[in-house]
Amino acid sequence: MKKSxxxxxxxxADHRTELAQFITKKQFRFSDWIAERVIRIVAFLSIxxxxxxxxxxxxxxxxxxxNRVQPVNLTQETGVASGPLQPETYSPDGQEPEVEMKxxxxxxxxxxxxxxNLEEDTVPADKSxxxxxxxxxxxxxxxxxFMSRDWQPVSDNPRYGMVPLFLGTLKVTLIAILFAAPIxxxxxxxxxxxxxxxxxxxxKPAVELLAGFPSVVIGFFAxxxxxxxxxxxxxxxxxxxxxxxxxxxxxxxxxVIYTLTEDALTAVPRxxxxxxxxxxxxxxxxxxxxxxxxxTPGIFAAILLGIGxxxxxxxxxxxxxxxxxxxxxxxxDSVRTLSATIGAEMAEVxxxxxxxxxxxxxxxxxxxxxxxxxxLAEFYFRNRIIxxxxxxxG
Amino acid sequence: MNxxxxxxxxKNLTGVxxxxxxxxxxxxxxxxxxxxxxxxxxxFLSRFPSExxxxxxxxxxxxxTALMTMIMTVAAVxxxxxxxxxxxxxxxxxxxxxxxIRFAVKTLAVVPSIIFGLFGLGFFIKFVGVNMDTxxxxxxxxxxxxxxxxxxxxxxxxxxxxxxxxxxxxxxTVPREVREASLALGATKWQTIRKIVxxxxxxxxxxxxxxxxxRGAGEVAPILFTGAAYYLADLPHSPSDQFMSLGYHIxxxxxxxxxxxxxxxxxxxxxxxxxxxxxxxxxxxVVLRSxxxxxxx
Numbered sequence: 001m002k003k004s005x006x007x008x009x010x011x012x013a014d015h016r017t018e019l020a021q022f023i024t025k026k027q028f029r030f031s032d033w034i035a036e037r038v039i040r041i042v043a044f045l046s047i048x049x050x051x052x053x054x055x056x057x058x059x060x061x062x063x064x065x066x067n068r069v070q071p072v073n074l075t076q077e078t079g080v081a082s083g084p085l086q087p088e089t090y091s092p093d094g095q096e097p098e099v100e101m102k103x104x105x106x107x108x109x110x111x112x113x114x115x116x117n118l119e120e121d122t123v124p125a126d127k128s129x130x131x132x133x134x135x136x137x138x139x140x141x142x143x144x145x146f147m148s149r150d151w152q153p154v155s156d157n158p159r160y161g162m163v164p165l166f167l168g169t170l171k172v173t174l175i176a177i178l179f180a181a182p183i184x185x186x187x188x189x190x191x192x193x194x195x196x197x198x199x200x201x202x203x204k205p206a207v208e209l210l211a212g213f214p215s216v217v218i219g220f221f222a223x224x225x226x227x228x229x230x231x232x233x234x235x236x237x238x239x240x241x242x243x244x245x246x247x248x249x250x251x252x253x254x255x256v257i258y259t260l261t262e263d264a265l266t267a268v269p270r271x272x273x274x275x276x277x278x279x280x281x282x283x284x285x286x287x288x289x290x291x292x293x294x295x296t297p298g299i300f301a302a303i304l305l306g307i308g309x310x311x312x313x314x315x316x317x318x319x320x321x322x323x324x325x326x327x328x329x330x331x332x333d334s335v336r337t338l339s340a341t342i343g344a345e346m347a348e349v350x351x352x353x354x355x356x357x358x359x360x361x362x363x364x365x366x367x368x369x370x371x372x373x374x375x376l377a378e379f380y381f382r383n384r385i386i387x388x389x390x391x392x393x394g
Numbered sequence: 395m396n397x398x399x400x401x402x403x404x405k406n407l408t409g410v411x412x413x414x415x416x417x418x419x420x421x422x423x424x425x426x427x428x429x430x431x432x433x434x435x436x437x438f439l440s441r442f443p444s445e446x447x448x449x450x451x452x453x454x455x456x457x458x459t460a461l462m463t464m465i466m467t468v469a470a471v472x473x474x475x476x477x478x479x480x481x482x483x484x485x486x487x488x489x490x491x492x493x494x495i496r497f498a499v500k501t502l503a504v505v506p507s508i509i510f511g512l513f514g515l516g517f518f519i520k521f522v523g524v525n526m527d528t529x530x531x532x533x534x535x536x537x538x539x540x541x542x543x544x545x546x547x548x549x550x551x552x553x554x555x556x557x558x559x560x561x562x563x564x565x566x567t568v569p570r571e572v573r574e575a576s577l578a579l580g581a582t583k584w585q586t587i588r589k590i591v592x593x594x595x596x597x598x599x600x601x602x603x604x605x606x607x608x609r610g611a612g613e614v615a616p617i618l619f620t621g622a623a624y625y626l627a628d629l630p631h632s633p634s635d636q637f638m639s640l641g642y643h644i645x646x647x648x649x650x651x652x653x654x655x656x657x658x659x660x661x662x663x664x665x666x667x668x669x670x671x672x673x674x675x676x677x678x679x680v681v682l683r684s685x686x687x688x689x690x691x
Contacts, residue, residue, distance in 0.1 A: 014486065017577065032584040036484070042473055043480035044491075046498040046558070049551055056516040057509060183411045190408035205680045207415050212676035213422065213669070214612025215507075216641040220648055220665050221422050224429075254415060284401040305504060312506020314615040315641075319649055339508045339615075346512075346619045351520070363512040367505060374504045378497060 564598020
């Protein structure tokens with residue numbers, strides 16, 4: 001109701017402004033025209049950036065898929081140069097070489113593999129078929145190991161099993177949200193409904209100060225203080241684990257969930273509160289049976305964005321989770337999250353390598369995931385809360 | 395249980411959660427202050443790291459962070475402010491384009507910071523940088539590698555939504571009457587924006603800038619592989635040099651250093667410097683923002 005009234009007001013305002021413009025009848029000014037063009041183009045930039053992020057993060061994963069057909073090109077290109085040699089390198093029936101080459105690939109040092117791959121990328125024509133061959137086998141094999149249970153990208157026999165990374169990320173996210181959601185929702189309820197008016201003005205900025213801590217500082221705090229503190233309480237052996245990391249990430253998620261929940265609660269029209277109180281309900285009953293249900297979609301959106309914040313958190317994961325890619329249900333075991341894997345390994349890979357592409361693939365997945373979370377929070381839940389507040393069935 | 399007791403219990407429970415959050419904030423501040431305070435000397439701030447980074451100061455990291463945030467601000471604030479002007483003044487509520495831009499801004503605000511790092515690597519370094527090298531330097535490696543400029547640009551993308559949101563919020567507080575008075579006097583729309591709306595929302599632009607600097611100075615993930623260096627013997631001379639950064643320094647010293655225990659005082663003091671920087675900036679922003687909100691009421 002509040003919303004629609006606002007809309008009506010702004011529509012009226014638009015009409016008034018248009019009227020004013022019509023009456024004064026501005027003459028055409030070139031500088032104005034330029035300025036408005038520039039403003040429109042720049043505003044369009046944010047859409048462009050989102051598209052570019054998607055395109056360029058995904059683009060770097062392509063070599064992994066593209067290289068699979070590379071041998072055909074190589075045969076054609078080098079076939080001209082070295083003629084009859086090629087058929088020997090690539091046995092007549094196209095599928096065979098993979099099987100033949102496999103032992104060789106396993107034996108070769110990963111470094112030489114990656115340099116071979118890199119050279120093949122930059123100067124494909126003047127190399128013999130071999131580096132391409134390695135790359136093909138490595139890529140194919142890499143893709144086939146995605147569903148395996150070990151993440152061992154740097155070894156003689158690299159395996160890129162993303163299952164432990166996914167499960168690890170989910171575990172840390174779950175722990176973080178279990179800490180962050182209840183406490184920030186309760187705190188938001190206090191701020192929006194129970195706090196005395198004088199204190200209210202100070203609580204919100206104070207809690208939001210938590211957002212002023214850089215994640216590297218929270219990570220440092222977790223590494224130095226929380227890890228030892230929890231170790232004393234629970235007496236587990238590994239200092240850094242999913243529990244410590246999850247708790248630290250909860251600190252990063254609290255301001256997100258708190259702020260959005262508080263906004264959702266204050267957006268519930270005053271008339272609801274007054275009607276409920278007028279019927280004799282207590283403030284607590286009003287809060288939990290009237291205001292909270294009305295604001296539920298908004299709170300869900302807040303939790304979703306909190307999940308998005310934790311899911312992509314890198315520095316805290318790098319510093320406080322221990323970074324061992326284990327699959328276990330124990331919260332006190334070390335985990336390696338998706339984003340921490342990118343952060344830890346990207347600096348050490350050879351550009352264009354299979355490992356490099358796999359890391360970008362993980363990045364693309366993270367991006368798509370947060371994009372979907374945001375879209376859900378934005379469209380689904382926001383529409384629901386608006387409809388609900390307008391009295392329609394949400 | 396009687397109704398009033400239940401009420402009191404629930405009310406106290408919610409109150410306690412606020413206190414818990416405040417307690418965590420205060421304890422983090424106290425721990426880092428106590429740990430870093432005695433090492434926070436002028437020598438620490440003004441010297442280069444020495445003896446394999448176990449002694450000496452963090453001067454290059456401070457300079458690197460400052461340079462990076464400066465370039466970032468120059469890149470992010472104009473674009474952010476102009477987008478905010480569009481959203482507040484030109485975009486009508488129902489237009490699809492405006493809705494898409496709004497959604498794009500929100501998406502940018504929630505994209506994990508590590509993705510910006512990947513984007514910086516994939517776009518600025520591997521695409522723009524490498525192509526610049528091919529055109530200008532005949533393929534010699536100059537821009538196609540991690541450096542200060544690309545790291546700052548990456549960070550500018552990350553902070554863009556922060557600027558947009560706070561500038562737009564403050565543009566909306568400029569009273570309609572003032573705008574209409576300007577239009578009625580014969581000013582064009584652009585003249586009104588330039589002479590009335592923008593000066594009126596200068597606090598918002600300032601808040602956005604401060605928040606962006608506070609965020610940019612503290613983020614590490616986007617610069618992990620777009621320009622931050624572990625140790626440099628010299629300050630960066632041009633935008634194509636790598637740089638040291640406070641946040642990256644903390645990360646490296648506390649996780650990758652060979653002698654974590656010995657460098658503990660340095661780590662705490664570096665964290666304290668970074669925290670003082672980001673925290674005081676966001677305090678200023680909070681005060682400015684509450685002033686804007688009061689004006690809006």
